[in-house]
Amino acid sequence: MSYVTNILVAGIGGQGVMTAADIIAQTAIRAGHDVKKTEVAGMAQRGGVVTSHVRFGEHVYSPSITPGHADLLLAFEPAEALRWAGHLRTGAAALVNTFAQTPPVVSLGLFEYPDAPLEQLARYPISVSSLNAGDMAIGMGDRRLVNSLMLGAAARHLPFDSGLLKQALLDRFANKGGKMLTLNEQAFDAGYREPGKI
Amino acid sequence: MTAAEQVRNPQAIFISGNEAVAMAARDADCRVAAAYPGTPSTEILEYLSAYPTVYSEWSINEKVSLEVAIGASLAGSRALCAMKHVGLNVASDALMTQTLIGAVGGLVIAVADDVGLSSSQNEQDSRYWGRFAHIPVLEPCDAQEAYSMTRFAFSLSEQFSVPVLLRLTTRICHVKGLVRTDASEKTVARFFNKDSSRYVMVPGNARNRIPLMMQRDKELAQFSESCELNRFEPGQDRRIGFVTSGAAYCHVRETFPEAPVLKLGLSHPAPIETIRAFAQEVDQLIVAEEVEPLLETELKAAGIQLSGKDILPRIGELTPSVLRPALAQLTGDTCTTAPATQNDLFPRPPTLCVACPHMGIYYCLAHVKNTIISGDIGCYTLGAGQPWNALDTCISMGASLSVAQGIDKGRSEADQNKNVIAVIGDSTFLHMGMQGLLDITYNRGNVTILLLDNRAVGMTGGQNAPSSGLDLHGEETIQVDFRKLCEALGVKPARIHEVNPYELPVLFKALREEVKQTGPSVIITNQPCVLTERYRQQPVLAVDADRCTGCSNCLDVGCPAILVERRETVIKPNGREKQLAFVKIDSAACTGCNLCINTCGPDAIIPLSRDSRINAVEVSA
Numbered sequence: 001m002s003y004v005t006n007i008l009v010a011g012i013g014g015q016g017v018m019t020a021a022d023i024i025a026q027t028a029i030r031a032g033h034d035v036k037k038t039e040v041a042g043m044a045q046r047g048g049v050v051t052s053h054v055r056f057g058e059h060v061y062s063p064s065i066t067p068g069h070a071d072l073l074l075a076f077e078p079a080e081a082l083r084w085a086g087h088l089r090t091g092a093a094a095l096v097n098t099f100a101q102t103p104p105v106v107s108l109g110l111f112e113y114p115d116a117p118l119e120q121l122a123r124y125p126i127s128v129s130s131l132n133a134g135d136m137a138i139g140m141g142d143r144r145l146v147n148s149l150m151l152g153a154a155a156r157h158l159p160f161d162s163g164l165l166k167q168a169l170l171d172r173f174a175n176k177g178g179k180m181l182t183l184n185e186q187a188f189d190a191g192y193r194e195p196g197k198i
Numbered sequence: 199m200t201a202a203e204q205v206r207n208p209q210a211i212f213i214s215g216n217e218a219v220a221m222a223a224r225d226a227d228c229r230v231a232a233a234y235p236g237t238p239s240t241e242i243l244e245y246l247s248a249y250p251t252v253y254s255e256w257s258i259n260e261k262v263s264l265e266v267a268i269g270a271s272l273a274g275s276r277a278l279c280a281m282k283h284v285g286l287n288v289a290s291d292a293l294m295t296q297t298l299i300g301a302v303g304g305l306v307i308a309v310a311d312d313v314g315l316s317s318s319q320n321e322q323d324s325r326y327w328g329r330f331a332h333i334p335v336l337e338p339c340d341a342q343e344a345y346s347m348t349r350f351a352f353s354l355s356e357q358f359s360v361p362v363l364l365r366l367t368t369r370i371c372h373v374k375g376l377v378r379t380d381a382s383e384k385t386v387a388r389f390f391n392k393d394s395s396r397y398v399m400v401p402g403n404a405r406n407r408i409p410l411m412m413q414r415d416k417e418l419a420q421f422s423e424s425c426e427l428n429r430f431e432p433g434q435d436r437r438i439g440f441v442t443s444g445a446a447y448c449h450v451r452e453t454f455p456e457a458p459v460l461k462l463g464l465s466h467p468a469p470i471e472t473i474r475a476f477a478q479e480v481d482q483l484i485v486a487e488e489v490e491p492l493l494e495t496e497l498k499a500a501g502i503q504l505s506g507k508d509i510l511p512r513i514g515e516l517t518p519s520v521l522r523p524a525l526a527q528l529t530g531d532t533c534t535t536a537p538a539t540q541n542d543l544f545p546r547p548p549t550l551c552v553a554c555p556h557m558g559i560y561y562c563l564a565h566v567k568n569t570i571i572s573g574d575i576g577c578y579t580l581g582a583g584q585p586w587n588a589l590d591t592c593i594s595m596g597a598s599l600s601v602a603q604g605i606d607k608g609r610s611e612a613d614q615n616k617n618v619i620a621v622i623g624d625s626t627f628l629h630m631g632m633q634g635l636l637d638i639t640y641n642r643g644n645v646t647i648l649l650l651d652n653r654a655v656g657m658t659g660g661q662n663a664p665s666s667g668l669d670l671h672g673e674e675t676i677q678v679d680f681r682k683l684c685e686a687l688g689v690k691p692a693r694i695h696e697v698n699p700y701e702l703p704v705l706f707k708a709l710r711e712e713v714k715q716t717g718p719s720v721i722i723t724n725q726p727c728v729l730t731e732r733y734r735q736q737p738v739l740a741v742d743a744d745r746c747t748g749c750s751n752c753l754d755v756g757c758p759a760i761l762v763e764r765r766e767t768v769i770k771p772n773g774r775e776k777q778l779a780f781v782k783i784d785s786a787a788c789t790g791c792n793l794c795i796n797t798c799g800p801d802a803i804i805p806l807s808r809d810s811r812i813n814a815v816e817v818s819a
Contacts, residue, residue, distance in 0.1 A: 012546065013548070024376070025212065026212065026376065029212055030691060033375065034376065035212065035375065036340070036373055036374065036375050037373065037374040037375075038369060038372055038373040038374070038625045040316065045546035046544055046549055046550065046551060046577075046580065047549045047550035047758050048547060048549075049546045060375075060452075061449070061451040061452040062448045062449045062451070062452035062517065062518055063340075063369055063373040063375075063445075063448065064369070064449070064515070064516045064518070064519075065518045066517070066519045066522075067519050078342075079543060079544070079546075080546075082541050082543060083541055083543050084468065086539070086541070090432075091280075099809075102752075102761055102762075103544070103546045103547075103549065103758065103760050104549055104584065104585065104756055104757075104760075105544060105545065105547065105584050105780075106544055106762075107753055107760060107761055107762045107779075108585050108753055109762070109765070109777065109779065110584060111545065112544065113544065113546030114543060114544075116543075119539075138786065143786050172625060173711070177744055
């Protein structure tokens with residue numbers, strides 16, 4: 001069977017996980033692949049765990065990534081990176097936004113947020129890069145820029161030209177006016193420059 | 199068409215299964231579409247609403263939506279109704295009679311099963327309705343087939359004068375793939391043909407229709423044997439052959455690329471003889487179906503030897519990670535799939551949104567003693583979670599009132615002092631709750647009803663309902679007056695209250711007073727869902743760190759924007775330990791609803807702009 005590339009995007013409802021996955025899928029289509037994209041998002045708008053699976057190659061049958069077969073994990077939150085790390089294959093890459101978000105069950109003291117999630121991640125047979133996309137986005141003036149920052153950082157790991165991915169992102173803002181377009185382009189570039197291996 | 203051809207085809211578009219169903223209905227000249235929103239089917243009608251050639255509506259419930267579609271079909275138009283699996287239970291009364299009448303204009307019932315339970319109160323297999331109602335079942339496996347089979351369903355419906363069940367699952371509805379559409383068609387103009395012997399299902403007429411239905415079953419079974427939707431895919435490795443359908447087909451193909459597969463698109467009536475012949479060509483025949491062993495039982499009854507649910511799970515999706523180890527038992531192959539490593543991480547359950555008007559209600563309910571609280575479907579179900587733990591039952595849509603009536607009437611001596619409370623939302627009340635209220639008033643029930651009117655179907659994303667004053671298209675229409683409605687259903691005017699759910703003292707007062715009353719009371723809340731355009735954001739709040747005493751009362755509201763900055767353990771004068779939690783407010787998430795201010799004794803929660811010594815998450819890095 002021809003090889004299929006598996007991208008797992010993970011985060012929390014409301015972070016733009018599905019949009020990021022959609023942009024990767026659009027880029028894969030432009031690169032000439034067959035593509036399937038799905039999400040696991042039970043009641044996702046209410047702060048629950050969200051993942052989106054993007055699979056592309058010569059022919060994609062199942063929309064779901066088999067655990068242990070993901071090539072890249074794009075994690076929008078450090079604890080969520082840890083939650084899904086086991087779905088990566090040996091030698092895969094994880095790209096993590098280090099901006100932590102604690103749910104009410106942690107605030108209430110019922111559960112603990114993991115200690116040093118990036119150090120725990122480093123124990124997996126994968127390569128981990130990180131950036132604080134949350135702080136960077138807030139610094140750039142809009143929290144929603146996390147998405148573009150993460151995509152920019154992901155461009156280094158995806159098997160297509162980074163310009164193609166950037167264009168698919170910018171096409172989303174083509175009719176929304178210059179400021180959003182410029183901001184997202186800047187965020188993409190900043191994300192592309194930023195992540196360092198840990 | 200292969201994937202590569204699809205990709206090369208500039209006409210191919212990247213859409214979800216739900217969007218594909220909507221486009222296909224439009225292209226098939228469907229004139230009327232109706233639904234009640236429900237995950238994972240909701241988007242079908244949202245997409246259809248954009249097409250001016252299709253009349254589309256949010257109906258009050260699924261039975262009504264099917265009846266609207268039936269009427270349109272009898273009037274000669276092609277019609278579609280969409281619902282999630284539990285919705286078909288509601289609509290089943292209409293379905294079981296419609297199957298005798300049959301369709302005139304093509305009638306398609308798109309039912310989305312939540313296989314794996316992403317957001318439903320149960321997992322059920324809608325294919326049963328095909329057998330029960332004697333109607334054909336089509337099962338697309340991806341967005342492309344969702345498109346082509348919806349087109350096919352309308353013509354099949356007209357060819358056999360039968361409603362057609364399009365069985366979707368989450369992995370069809372919410373999976374995007376490349377889809378090539380076909381030229382749209384124009385149906386012939388028909389008219390309503392008065393024919394009471396066919397359309398009026400009194401016993402004498404219905405009795406005459408049953409043999410016709412049986413004859414239709416036979417013809418459909420014959421049709422299935424040669425139907426092009428039932429496709430044979432040869433394979434090199436004949437140790438195992440698969441009969442499969444829907445999303446399970448994709449998972450089978452992914453996992454066993456060399457196995458021969460009989461893929462059923464028209465899965466009921468099944469092409470029994472075709473399957474019998476296929477069984478002769480392979481060492482072992484496996485039926486891979488999500489969820490129930492439905493086809494498996496039929497084939498076994500026909501004397502065909504096979505395996506199915508003896509090796510495959512009966513719940514959830516048949517993904518490659520499930521199929522591979524299960525089949526390895528039969529083939530003797532080693533299973534190479536590494537089990538996913540699980541981390542011992544905190545759960546991240548769904549919770550009410552920041553500033554949700556329901557949070558105050560559940561805060562109050564959690565603080566009122568001696569209650570039995572009957573809950574309902576929708577966001578209110580989340581009140582069962584932390585920190586409120588304020589729900590005792592949740593059965594089905596609209597059931598909170600009737601279940602509460604049952605609890606009231608059936609309570610034992612030990613529960614005589616308990617206050618029975620029912621919680622229901624606006625859209626849910628209109629869907630099926632009104633009847634329960636009438637039962638309570640008519641039969642002198644003693645229930646306090648909280649009617650949480652947030653002017654939207656909140657859980658599915660804030661769709662409109664008669665409580666919104668807006669229709670599916672966002673156009674203005676009537677807005678139901680709940681006070682008058684409750685009065686009409688028999689509640690005394692003095693026992694109906696309208697309250698602002700953000701004003702906790704008012705809410706507490708109304709609740710405490712009404713639970714003491716004999717007879718039904720209704721407390722209606724009047725603030726919009728935060729996901730809708732109606733919601734107005736107010737100045738963002740922050741915590742004055744100098745004043746915060748760490749009492750953590752505010753955490754009991756359950757707002758996701760309130761975060762713990764640090765914890766301390768102190769020894770109280772009585773020698774007991776006390777945990778303190780000093781909080782901050784995520785200013786990027788806060789919308790200034792002021793609920794938490796009500797719970798803060800030391801007045802440490804203040805508008806962000808008023809004090810610079812605040813302990814908020816910084817706005818600029």
